[in-house]
Amino acid sequence: MNPEMNNHYREIILGVGENPEREGLLDTPKRAAKAMQYLCNGYHKSLEEVVNGALFESDNDEMVIVRDIELYSLCEHHMLPFIGKAHVAYIPTGKVLGLSKVARIVDMFARRLQIQENLTKQIADAIQQVTNAAGVAVVIEAKHMCMMMRGVEKQNSVMTSSVMLGAFRESCNTRHEFLQLIGRGK
Known part of the structure; x- marks a missing residue:
């Protein structure tokens, strides 16, 4: 997991006017960072690996x-x-x-x-x-x-x-x- 990415998502939550300490948002930075890493996992694959x-x-x-x-x-x-x-x-x-x-x-x-x-x-x-x-x-x-x-x-x-x-x-x-x-x- 990328702690720096978690912090960036926390800052986004603050930037839109929300409270990152609110119960429903406590783990959101971590979940959002994990989701983004999954959604962009194509960067960690090569054509050779995929075709295998x-x-x-x-x-x-x-x-x-x-x-x-x-x-x-x-x-x-x-x-x-x-x-x-x-x-x-x-x-x-x-x-x-x-x-x-x-x-x-x-x-x-x-x-x-x-x-x-x-x-x-x-x-x-x-x-x-x-x-x-x-x-x-x-x-x-x-x-x-x-x-x-x-x-x-x-x-x-x-x-x-x-x-x-x-x-x-x-x-x-x-x-x-x-x-x-x-x-x-x-």
Whole structure:
């Protein structure tokens, strides 16, 4: 545990006009610091550790998609949550990635202070790096608390970001197939 971080949360409580000695707030600095460390645990992981050798020989050269991977991240501008789902696809070239590793790669990057646009690219680049795929596609759809709870207060807005690499960028048909399979193509 980080005592310095606990003290910072205590100062925040004071700064908003509350009494950190109030019964309900006595352990809040410690709990908040622990929660923040958990929410940002992606900084302590590497791609190599996350993949852990789970790359397997395969003759498959057809699109592999993992849809609706829930993600929770913190916006780097306000440190408020954004919550959504990622859809990740790749076209193998002799090796496939263990299924859970796709979700773990999403989590590793989501568990950092982020903007959604960078998160989308980081996931795509990591999948490409690990698999050497013929193409990678990532679409993220998320609701941002910084837009819902403050500022313009738009409750139903959803941000969509995408990154297309290789065959997904070069081929309209490949991109269209992916978007249709995740329910976004027309």
